[in-house]
Amino acid sequence: MLHITCPWCGPRDDNEFHYGGEAHILRPATPEKLSDGEWAEYLFLRQNAKGPFLERWSHSAGCRQWFNVVRNTATDEIIEIYPMGALPKSAEGIKAYEGNWRRQSAAEKNAKAGVSGT
Amino acid sequence: MKGSANGMRALRGGASRYSIFALARNALSYHENWQKAWRSPEPKPEYDVIIVGGGGHGLATAYYLASVHGVRNIAVVEKGWIGGGNTGRNTTIIRSNYLWDESAGIYEHALKLWEGMSQELNFNVMFSQRGVLTLAHSEHELKEMRRRVEAIRLNGIDSEVMSPAQIKQLVPIIDTNPGIRYPVMGGFIQRRGGTARHDAVAWGYARAADDLGVDIIQNCEVTGILRDGGKVTGIETSRGTIKAKKVGVVTAGHSGVVASMAGLNLPIDSRPLQALVSEPIKPCIDTVVMSNAVHMYISQSDKGELVFGAGVDSYNSYSQRGSIPTVESLLAAAVELYPIVSRLRVLRTWGGIVDTCPDASPIISKTPVDGLYFNCGWGTGGFKATPGSGHVFADLIARDEPNAIAAPFSLKRFETGYLIDEHGAAGVAH
Numbered sequence: 001m002l003h004i005t006c007p008w009c010g011p012r013d014d015n016e017f018h019y020g021g022e023a024h025i026l027r028p029a030t031p032e033k034l035s036d037g038e039w040a041e042y043l044f045l046r047q048n049a050k051g052p053f054l055e056r057w058s059h060s061a062g063c064r065q066w067f068n069v070v071r072n073t074a075t076d077e078i079i080e081i082y083p084m085g086a087l088p089k090s091a092e093g094i095k096a097y098e099g100n101w102r103r104q105s106a107a108e109k110n111a112k113a114g115v116s117g118t
Numbered sequence: 119m120k121g122s123a124n125g126m127r128a129l130r131g132g133a134s135r136y137s138i139f140a141l142a143r144n145a146l147s148y149h150e151n152w153q154k155a156w157r158s159p160e161p162k163p164e165y166d167v168i169i170v171g172g173g174g175h176g177l178a179t180a181y182y183l184a185s186v187h188g189v190r191n192i193a194v195v196e197k198g199w200i201g202g203g204n205t206g207r208n209t210t211i212i213r214s215n216y217l218w219d220e221s222a223g224i225y226e227h228a229l230k231l232w233e234g235m236s237q238e239l240n241f242n243v244m245f246s247q248r249g250v251l252t253l254a255h256s257e258h259e260l261k262e263m264r265r266r267v268e269a270i271r272l273n274g275i276d277s278e279v280m281s282p283a284q285i286k287q288l289v290p291i292i293d294t295n296p297g298i299r300y301p302v303m304g305g306f307i308q309r310r311g312g313t314a315r316h317d318a319v320a321w322g323y324a325r326a327a328d329d330l331g332v333d334i335i336q337n338c339e340v341t342g343i344l345r346d347g348g349k350v351t352g353i354e355t356s357r358g359t360i361k362a363k364k365v366g367v368v369t370a371g372h373s374g375v376v377a378s379m380a381g382l383n384l385p386i387d388s389r390p391l392q393a394l395v396s397e398p399i400k401p402c403i404d405t406v407v408m409s410n411a412v413h414m415y416i417s418q419s420d421k422g423e424l425v426f427g428a429g430v431d432s433y434n435s436y437s438q439r440g441s442i443p444t445v446e447s448l449l450a451a452a453v454e455l456y457p458i459v460s461r462l463r464v465l466r467t468w469g470g471i472v473d474t475c476p477d478a479s480p481i482i483s484k485t486p487v488d489g490l491y492f493n494c495g496w497g498t499g500g501f502k503a504t505p506g507s508g509h510v511f512a513d514l515i516a517r518d519e520p521n522a523i524a525a526p527f528s529l530k531r532f533e534t535g536y537l538i539d540e541h542g543a544a545g546v547a548h
Contacts, residue, residue, distance in 0.1 A: 001442040002433070015443035019432040021387065036533045044385035044476050044532045048374035050436045073388075076437050101383055 005081055006059040007067050020056030022047050023068045024087075024097065028107045029114015035106075042107035047100050050074050052092040054100075056084075070096065130185070131329035135240050155321060156328035161335050164361035165193045167515060168353060169368060170340050170376060172196025173205040174316070175493060175500065176368035177323035177334075178508020179515070181239075184330035186509070187516035192332045193362075194324075195355060197339035201320025204370045207470035208501040209393050209427040211406055211417065213250040213311030215270045215277050220526035220538045221479065222273035227523055228506025229310060235505060241322030243314045244420065249405040250311030251285065253455075255300040259411060262542070267306050280305045291402050291456050299454055300412050313406060313417055319504055343380040349488040350380075364489045366515050371436070371471030373494035380487050384494065385532050386473045390431040390440035391498050394448075394467035396459065398422030410542075412451035423465060426452055430472060430498050440469040472498050477537040482511055482520065483529040491515050492529070 002014035028034055028042055047053065053073045058066045070080040070093035080090040088097055102108050128134055134153065144152055167183060169176045172194045183189040194200075212232055214225035236243050254260040263279065270277040282302050286294045294302045324334055335357070342354030343365065352361035369376050377384045398421050408415035413429030428448040431440045445467055453460045475481065475495035480503070482493050493511045496503060510524040520528060531537055 013443065014433070014441055021434070036535075040385075040532045041383070045383045046374075046385060046387055048384070048387055048434060050372070050375050050388075053434060055434065073434050074436050076435055076439075 002076060002078070004057060004069070004078065006062060006065070007081060007083065008063045008065055009059060012059070012062060016059060016061040018058040018060035020058060020066065023054040023056045024100075025102065026108050026111035028110040030110060034110060038106040038110075041102075041105050047102065049096065052079060052096040054088060054093065054096050129240060129326065129329045131331060133325070133329040136242075155325040156334050158336065159333045161193060161195070161338065161355070161357055161360050162191075162333065164352070165333070166191040166362070167364045167366065168192075168360060168362040169194045169366045170353065171203075171368040171370070172200035172320075172324070172334060172336065173203050173368065173370065174201065174319045174323065174504040175370070175496075175507045175511070176366075177201075177320055177327055178505055179366055179368060179493070179511045180332045180508075181323045181327040181330070182509045182512035183516060184327060184332055187512060189516060190331050192327075193335055193360065194327070194332060195335045195338045195340060195353070195360070197337070197356075199336050200324050200334060201317055204470045204472065204500065205316055205320050205504075207393070207468055208316060209415070209417065209425050210313045210316045210501060211250060211311070211408075211415070211427075212245070212314060212502040213308050214275055214502070215250070215252075215266070215306070215308040215311070216540055217266055217269055217542060218538050218540065219273060221540050222270070222275055223523045224480075224506050224510065224527070225503060226273070226275055227509065228503045231505035231509060232314065233310075235314075235319075235322070239322040239326045241318060241325060243318040243322055245312065245314040247310050247312040248417075249288075249307050249309045251280065251288065251305050251307040251405055251407045253285070253305040253407065253409045253411075254303045255409065255411045256303060260304045263304070263306050266542070270308075275308070276310050277306055277308050280307055288405060289403060289407055291458050292407070293455055293457055300409070300451065302455075307405075311406065316501060323508070340376060340379070343376070343487075343490065345380065345487055345490075348486070350490040362489075364491070364515055366491045366493065366511060368493045368511070370473055370494060370496060370500055373473050373492065377492065380485070380490055382485055382487070384473075384481070384492070384529075385476055386481075386495055387434050388436055388471050389433065389474055390435050390438065390469040391428070391472045392431065392440040392444055392448075392467060392469045393425065393427045394445060395419070395423040395425050395465050396462040397465050399424070399462065402458070409451065409455065412447075412455075414448045414451040414455075416452065416456065424459060424462065430474065431469075436471055438469050438471055472496070472500075474498070476532070478540040479538040480507070480527050481529055482507065482514060482524045482527040484514070484518070484520070485529065
């Protein structure tokens with residue numbers, strides 16, 4: 001069983017939480033400019049890492065807040081917990097973020113271009 | 119039928135057959151002279167086809183490549199021992215009562231192969247068509263079930279609705295009192311469904327494939343997929359480089375890890391799925407009963423253990439152990455529906471890692487790399503498909519084109535949007 005430390009409520013058992021899957025998947029700003037394959041990458045393809053993995057959790061049976069977690073999926077060890085909208089600070093977390101194929105994907109580039117207004 | 123060296127009937131490749139006569143003959147020598155069921159060869163430098171993953175699906179693929187398509191130079195590489203992954207961790211349930219035509223195509227293809235498997239492989243896989251009953255616990259579920267039953271029957275697959283009274287007659291240990299938390303409102307049964315011995319499936323396919331010259335190489339972990347200009351050329355393994363013209367990957371749970379070795383990403387999340395067995399008791403349930411609403415299903419093994427399966431855990435993990443609350447909710451539902459189990463002790467629990475796809479349907483597909491094929495994404499229900507999956511995957515590898523059964527399960531469906539949503543039928547029985 002996972003023991004997750006909610007940033008607001010403290011350590012709780014995993015059945016108080018709802019899993020949100022891979023973190024940092026940005027919605028493309030102008031989907032009509034993406035091909036079907038690029039859209040499928042955003043919609044369906046997942047990192048599914050064996051090792052440090054960035055994921056979202058919600059304390060659904062508690063404060064109902066969302067937050068991000070760096071967890072090693074091979075050992076279930078929780079390495080770092082950080083707020084929504086932020087990036088990981090641990091070495092494992094940074095490596096997992098930068099090493100994700102999604103950083104180079106057309107969908108993410110499209111999303112970032114939309115956010116900066118260019 | 120070819121004769122073997124000692125004059126007894128033989129398998130196609132020459133190995134002697136298992137039979138009552140072979141048993142009697144070997145009894146005379148105190149069972150010390152049984153021939154090994156398969157060899158343990160050193161890997162050759164090159165194969166026509168390498169299958170990565172020595173589970174039921176991979177071994178079946180190798181067997182059908184050899185027996186149906188006449189490919190002789192095949193290796194199956196397995197990082198541990200054959201049948202030691204999800205093949206040895208599932209709860210052995212077999213059925214083909216899926217909603218959509220595409221799913222009916224592949225699962226019914228598999229069920230028909232199950233019906234002749236022990237004879238074809240000359241290996242008793244203990245296939246028992248004891249029926250698979252799915253319960254409805256609400257009016258809505260019952261209505262949805264009636265719709266499913268008609269859809270399934272339109273595909274020529276047996277399926278019938280049962281009343282609570284009929285269910286009580288078939289499963290005397292079930293509590294049909296309407297006052298319980300999840301009352302039994304009805305159900306539907308596929309009488310041709312049932313169970314099989316999971317280890318025997320791996321061993322039977324391994325023996326039959328080995329007999330046709332397939333090299334089964336255990337303790338050989340794949341560490342890289344070699345490519346040259348977009349075409350696969352072989353694999354790197356813990357036992358050295360092995361060249362191959364074609365590579366088929368059938369590594370449930372770890373498909374994403376192997377895919378990344380070839381620079382591919384899959385629409386898959388790997389998650390723990392748990393099961394447990396009770397201590398053995400006298401026969402008390404001779405069918406399989408599933409309940410999708412409470413994520414629990416039950417059957418009884420030939421050893422007498424009650425076999426319980428749970429729903430899939432919510433989060434990604436490769437640790438092969440799941441979360442205790444999942445087991446707790448499974449047991450709560452089991453005690454509610456089958457009060458006699460409340461005093462049984464749990465003998466053991468375990469978890470396996472399953473590849474879950476967004477539409478709860480498998481991937482049997484070519485990839486952007488020429489000569490590299492993937493068979494994965496069976497999620498919580500791959501065991502039942504073992505023979506059908508191997509049969510159509512062998513066909514895909516041999517012809518480099520999917521047949522009519524495999525075609526809908528291509529990776530391309532995630533681009534075209536032609537998803538095969540089986541979340542309802544995938545249910546929880548595996």
